[in-house]
Amino acid sequence: MAIIVHKYGGTSMGSTERIKNVARRVAKWHAAGHQVVVVPSAMSGETNRLIGLAREISAIPDPRELDMIAATGEQASSGLLALALQAEGVDARSYAGWQVPIHTDSSFTKARITAIDDARIKADLDAGRVVVVTGFQGVDDQGNITTLGRGGSDTSAVAVAAALNAQECLIYTDVDGVYTTDPRVVAEARRLHVVSFEEMLEMASLGSKVLQIRSVEFAGKYRVPLRVLSSLTDPNIPLEQEMQSGTLITFEEDAQMESAIVSGIAFTRDEAKITLLAVPDRPGVAFSILGPVADANIDIDMIVQNQSVSGHTDFSFTVNRNDFAKVVKLMHDTIVPAVGAREMVADENVAKVSIVGIGMRSHAGIASLMFKTLADENINIQMISTSEIKTSVLIQDKYMELAVRALHKAFDLETAPT
Numbered sequence: 025m026a027i028i029v030h031k032y033g034g035t036s037m038g039s040t041e042r043i044k045n046v047a048r049r050v051a052k053w054h055a056a057g058h059q060v061v062v063v064p065s066a067m068s069g070e071t072n073r074l075i076g077l078a079r080e081i082s083a084i085p086d087p088r089e090l091d092m093i094a095a096t097g098e099q100a101s102s103g104l105l106a107l108a109l110q111a112e113g114v115d116a117r118s119y120a121g122w123q124v125p126i127h128t129d130s131s132f133t134k135a136r137i138t139a140i141d142d143a144r145i146k147a148d149l150d151a152g153r154v155v156v157v158t159g160f161q162g163v164d165d166q167g168n169i170t171t172l173g174r175g176g177s178d179t180s181a182v183a184v185a186a187a188l189n190a191q192e193c194l195i196y197t198d199v200d201g202v203y204t205t206d207p208r209v210v211a212e213a214r215r216l217h218v219v220s221f222e223e224m225l226e227m228a229s230l231g232s233k234v235l236q237i238r239s240v241e242f243a244g245k246y247r248v249p250l251r252v253l254s255s256l257t258d259p260n261i262p263l264e265q266e267m268q269s270g271t272l273i274t275f276e277e278d279a280q281m282e283s284a285i286v287s288g289i290a291f292t293r294d295e296a297k298i299t300l301l302a303v304p305d306r307p308g309v310a311f312s313i314l315g316p317v318a319d320a321n322i323d324i325d326m327i328v329q330n331q332s333v334s335g336h337t338d339f340s341f342t343v344n345r346n347d348f349a350k351v352v353k354l355m356h357d358t359i360v361p362a363v364g365a366r367e368m369v370a371d372e373n374v375a376k377v378s379i380v381g382i383g384m385r386s387h388a389g390i391a392s393l394m395f396k397t398l399a400d401e402n403i404n405i406q407m408i409s410t411s412e413i414k415t416s417v418l419i420q421d422k423y424m425e426l427a428v429r430a431l432h433k434a435f436d437l438e439t440a441p442t
Contacts, residue, residue, distance in 0.1 A: 025057050025058060025059050026058055026059070026190075026191040026192075027058070027059045027060075027061065027149065027185075027188050027189070027190040027191060028053060028058045028059070028060055028061075028190060028191060028192055028193075028194065029060075029061045029062075029063065029181050029182075029184055029185040029188070029190045029192075029193045029194065030049075030050060030053070030060060030061070030062045030063070030181075030194050030196060031062075031063045031064075031065075031159065031177060031178060031180075031181035031193065031194065031195045031196060032046050032062065032063075032064045032065065032105075032196045032255055033065050033177070033195075033196065033197045033198065033255070034065040034066055034067060034068035034069070034070070034071075035068050035197065035198035035255075035256075036064075036065075036196050036197065036198065036255035036256075037064050037065055037066070037067050037068070037101045037104075037105070038067055038068035038069075039067070040104070040108075042255075043101070043104050043105055043108050044108050044111075045255070045259045046062075046064070046105060046108070046196075046255065046259070047105060047108035047109045047111070047112050047114070048112060048259040048260065049196075049255070049259035050062055050105075050109060050114070050154060051109065051112040051113070051114045051154075052259065052260065052263065053263065054114055054154055056263050059149040060154045060155075061145060061149070061154075061155045061156075061157060061184055061185075061188065061190070062105060062154065062155070062156045062157070063156075063157050063158075063159040063177055063180050063181035063184060064098065064101045064102055064105050064156065064158070064159060064177070065097075065098060065101065065159050065160065065177040066097025066098050066100070066101050066160070067097065067100070067101050070097040070100070070101075071094055071097045071160075071174075074093050074094050074096065074097055075090065075093070075094060077093070078090055078093050087132035087133050088132050088168060090132065090133060091132045091133060091135075091161075091168070091169055091170050091171045092169050094133075094160075094171050095120070095121070095158070095160070095161040095169050095171055097160075098120075098121075098158035098159050098160050098161060098177065099120050099158055101158075102118040102119070102120070102156045102157070102158045103118050105118065105156050106118040106156045109154055109156070114154050115151075115152060115153045115154070116153060116154040116155070116156060117148055117153050117154075117155060117156070118155075118156040118157075118158075119144070119145075119155070119156070119157050119158065120158050120161070121157070121158050121160075121161035121162040121163060121169070121180070122161075122162070122163035122167075122169060123144070124140060124141060124142075124144060124145065124157060125140075125141055125162070125163050126140050126157075126161070126162035126163065126180065126183070126184075127139040127140065127141070127162060127163065127164075127165070128162035128163065128164055128170045128172070129164060129170075130164040130165070130166065130168065130170065131170070131321065132168075132170055132171070133171055133173060134172070134173045134321065135162060135164070135170035135171060135172050135173075136172070136238075137162060137172070137179065137180075137183045137242075140183055140184060140187040142184075142187045142188055145157070145184070145188065146188070157180070157184060158180075159176065159177025159178075159180040159181060160172055160176040160177045160180060161176070161180070162180075172238070173236075173238075174236075175235075175236035175239075176236065176238075178195060178235050178236040178238075178239035179236055179238040179239040179242060181193055181195065181239070182239045182240075182242040182243045182246075182248055182250070183242055185243075185246075185248045186242060186243075186245075186246035186248050190248065191249075192248075192249045192250070192251060193243065193248050193249070193250050193251075194250075194251050194253060195235065195239075195250060195251065195252045195253070196253060196254065196255035197234065197252065197253075197254065197255065198254065198255070198256060199234065199252070199254060200215060200253060200254035200257075200269065200270060201215040201216065201217075201252050201253065201254075201269075201270045201271035202215070202216050202219055202224065202227070202234050202252055202271040202273070202288070203215050203216065203288070204216065204287070204288045204289065204432065204437040204438070205288055205289040205290070205291070205428055205432055205437070206291075206428075209291075209425050209428050209429065210289075210428060210429050210432045210438075212432065212437075212438035213432065213437070213438070214437065214438055214439075214440060215271065216271050216287060216288070217271060217272070218271065218272050218273075218274065219271055219272075219273055219287060219288075220273070220274065220275065220382055221240060221243060221244040221273060221274065221275060222244075222382060222413060223287050223288070223380055223381065223382055223413065224240050224250075224273045225237065225240045225241065225244065226290070226378070226380045226411070226413060226414045227288055227290045227380050228240050230290035230291075230292065230376065230378040230380065230414065230416060234252055235250070235252065235273075240273070243273065244275075247275070249272065249273070249274050250272070250273040250274075251267075251270050251271065251272050251273070252270050252271045252273065253266070253269050253270025253271075254269070254270070257269075285381050285383035285384060285387045285390060285435070286379045286380065286381035286383065286384065286390065286435040286437065287380055287381040287382070287383075288379075288380050288381070288437070289377065289378065289379055289380070289428055289431050289432055289435075289437070290377075290378045290380060291375060291376065291377045291378065291424055291427075291428050292375065292376050293345070293375045293421050293424060294344050294345045294346070295325065295342050295343075295344070295345060295372075295374050295375060295376050295418065296342060296343055296344070296345045296347075296348035296351075296370070296371065296372040296374065297340060297341075297342050297370070297371045297372075297374050297406065297407070297418065298340065298341055298342070298343065298351055298352070298355060298368065298369075298370055299338060299339070299340040299368065299369040299370075299371075300313060300338065300339045300340075300355070300359075300360065300363070300365040300367075300368055301338050301365060301366045301367050301368070301369065302336045302337075302338070302365060302366035302367075303336060303337055303338065303339050303363055303364070303365045303366075304335065304336060304363065304364050305332040305335055305336055305337040309337075309339070309363055310327075310329065310339070312359070312362060312363045313339055313341075313359055313363055314327075314341065316354060316358060316359055317341075317343070317351060317354065317359075320350065320351075320354060322343055322344075322347045322350065322351060323343065323344060323347075324341050324342070324343060325341070325342040325343065325344075325376070325409075326340075326341065326342045326376070326407050326409045326416065326418060327340070327341045327342075327409075328340045328341070328407050328408075336366075339365075340407060342374070342376070342407070342418065345372055348370070348372050352368075352370050355368050355370075356368070373420060373421050373422070374406065374418050374419065374420060374421055375418070375419055375420070375421035375423075375424035376416055376417070376418050376419075377416070377417055377419060377424060377427045377428060377431065378414050378415065378416035378417075379394055379414065379415055379431060379435065380413060380414045381413060381414075382413050384412065384413050384414070384415075385412050385413060390415065391410065391415045393434060393435070394415055394417070394431060394434075395417075397430050397431055397434040398417065398419070398427060398430070398431075400430070401423070401426055401427065401430050403419055403420075403423045403426065403427055404419065404420070405417045405418070405419060406418045406419060406420075
């Protein structure tokens with residue numbers, strides 16, 4: 025029997041009725057002879073509610089205690105799903121991450137999985153049970169509960185699938201697949217039937233909310249096929265029909281990829297830009313600026329250093345908007361005086377827009393068309409970042425949706441490739 029991992033997001037688990045629908049869907053897979061492990065998120069809005077309570081008590085909550093609080097959302101949804109499965113006549117058992125255990129490092133609120141002990145899960149599967157494992161969480165070497173960061177249930181599911189050598193990991197969400205861009209911004213956005221891990225990794229890192237970036241990294245590293253599909257369909261649809269729906273995420277060599285040069289457009293408003301003006305241009309200055317930021321466990325995205333003029337240069341980088349205040353304080357308190365910059369300019373009214381496609385490797389003029397399209401809309405580009413299969417620009421956030429719509433049309437993404 026094949027091992028299949030199901031992951032259900034917060035919307036899918038958003039009410040007791042939806043949890044019952046999840047149980048019916050899982051029961052269908054179990055009845056077909058599959059060994060099923062389910063990784064649910066907390067009920068929609070629950071994690072925000074819990075974190076909000078913590079911040080009502082403390083403006084800057086202790087990260088260890090914040091993880092202790094936030095982890096309870098998934099524990100409740102897992103127990104409820106196990107009860108719903110039992111009501112469907114399916115023998116089911118739920119586990120918190122520390123009970124499996126799912127081992128992580130000690131980076132509270134941003135922990136990384138280091139290992140999974142699969143013995144307990146396999147014993148239950150062999151006994152004919154459906155196993156429900158809390159997403160989003162684990163336990164460190166000191167026995168502390170940790171969480172993996174927002175969206176971490178995706179990572180939990182893929183990691184469990186990798187540990188169990190599962191045939192496939194199905195990511196059930198409130199959308200029916202991966203689209204060329206967000207349909208709420210571009211009504212003509214089109215669902216992709218197949219997308220490569222490399223493209224999905226770029227899309228996830230660039231702001232696509234369908235999958236968390238670490239889950240795609242895990243899937244690519246351990247060759248776990250992913251399928252993104254909707255949990256809001258009839259749970260009793262035939263299994264064969266369900267397996268043909270959604271978007272399959274796989275390797276280029278494993279499937280006939282769609283032949284579009286650009287597969288999709290990703291965007292995010294979760295950006296903030298920091299610029300240090302008139303920084304002395306000397307060896308090691310970039311490390312002097314970014315080293316303390318990295319030491320503070322803050323991720324850096326785009327980086328631009330201008331040409332040296334009279335021994336000085338301007339240095340710009342972007343961080344997640346949630347880290348903006350922390351970075352600004354770090355710059356003011358230590359980094360700007362230490363490097364001898366004339367001043368710092370901070371801006372959190374920016375957005376990043378990116379085009380992604382494996383076809384960009386073998387076609388010239390793609391970035392040029394992107395820049396022309398933005399120029400035609402009178403949108404100024406503040407920063408540019410590229411890789412083999414993507415080009416990203418930083419722009420004023422008020423122009424983000426206009427940029428996405430214009431680029432979607434310019435690259436003819438509403439039309440399926442032939």
